Amino acid sequence: MMQRPTPPAPQGHPFRRSLSRKPVVTAQASADDSDMKLFVLSFTAFFICFYTFLV
Numbered sequence: 001m002m003q004r005p006t007p008p009a010p011q012g013h014p015f016r017r018s019l020s021r022k023p024v025v026t027a028q029a030s031a032d033d034s035d036m037k038l039f040v041l042s043f044t045a046f047f048i049c050f051y052t053f054l055v
Contacts, residue, residue, distance in 0.1 A: 011017070
C-alpha cells in the first residue's frame, strides 16, 4: 500500500507569516574600538578587585 505525500505544514504563526522579512543591518565596530573596550573592562575589573581587597 502506497502512502500519499502530505503537503508541508506551514511554518510559524499566521501573524508572523504575514509580516515582511527585512534583513537586519548591524554596525561593524572597528578593531581600535574593541581594544579600548577590552582595556577599560579589564582595568575596571582590576580596580574593583583591588579596592575590595583593601576594604
